[in-house]
Amino acid sequence: MQAGTALGTGKALLTIAAFLATTAFAAETLDPDALRRLVQQDCGSCHGLTLKGGLGPDIRPEALGHFDREVLTGVILDGIPDTAMPPWRPLLTEEEAEWIARYLQDPEAR
Ligand code: HEC
Known part of the structure; x- marks a missing residue:
């Protein structure tokens, strides 16, 4: 159960990182x-x-x-x-x- 939570948090962080990466990219390109x-x-x-x-x-x-x-x-x-x-x-x-x-x-x- 604890392993499951850690995995979930890791996934959420990855999603946030991916989101930040795409928005930063979008701001600089047409x-x-x-x-x-x-x-x-x-x-x-x-x-x-x-x-x-x-x-x-x-x-x-x-x-x-x-x-x-x-x-x-x-x-x-x-x-x-x-x-x-x-x-x-x-x-x-x-x-x-x-x-x-x-x-x-x-x-x-x-
Ligand atoms: C609300 C209406 C409207 C919108 C929306 C609009 N225009 Fe115009 N545009 C005009 C009018 C009216 C003129 C002519 C103005 C004049 O009497 O010189 C004009 C003139 C121009 C001219 C000069 C053309 C020439 O031969 O002198 C260009 C270039 C132009 N518009 C580009 C655009 C572009 C690109 C967009 C979108 C990003 C756009 N317009 C959106 C109404 C509009």
């Missing part, structure tokens, strides 16, 4: 699947599900080719003042916004 979903669902709610335009303009690769990557990242982070384009800084890190900028301009790039 989650491309989650970002792709965000682009489709959140950006898509204004720019259209296929991003070809709706309330907001077309943001498919052909339409964004002229944007400097840094400027585009800035638009995503800070929005466009006095328009419906909201700032995403509260929800995204700079790395994530830059990932989205690259993804929008070149969806095939990894």
Whole structure:
């Protein structure tokens, strides 16, 4: 019985260690699947599900080719003042916004 308890505690500690390891890992890396979903669902709610335009303009690769990557990242982070384009800084890190900028301009790039 005592051996059983010790085993149980060991297992719980292992679970906690595994949990800490994965959360620390997640905080430092991008989650491309989650970002792709965000682009489709959140950006898509204004720019259209296929991003070809709706309330907001077309943001498919052909339409964004002229944007400097840094400027585009800035638009995503800070929005466009006095328009419906909201700032995403509260929800995204700079790395994530830059990932989205690259993804929008070149969806095939990894
Ligand atoms: C609430 C609606 C809304 C949401 C959500 C939204 N946008 Fe916009 N976005 C707009 C509008 C409206 C404009 C046009 C603003 C203007 O008049 O210049 C715009 C403009 C832009 C532009 C500039 C396009 C150009 O050619 O000038 C980019 C890039 C852009 N949005 C990207 C995004 C991305 C990426 C997301 C998701 C992270 C997003 N938007 C979410 C409404 C939205």
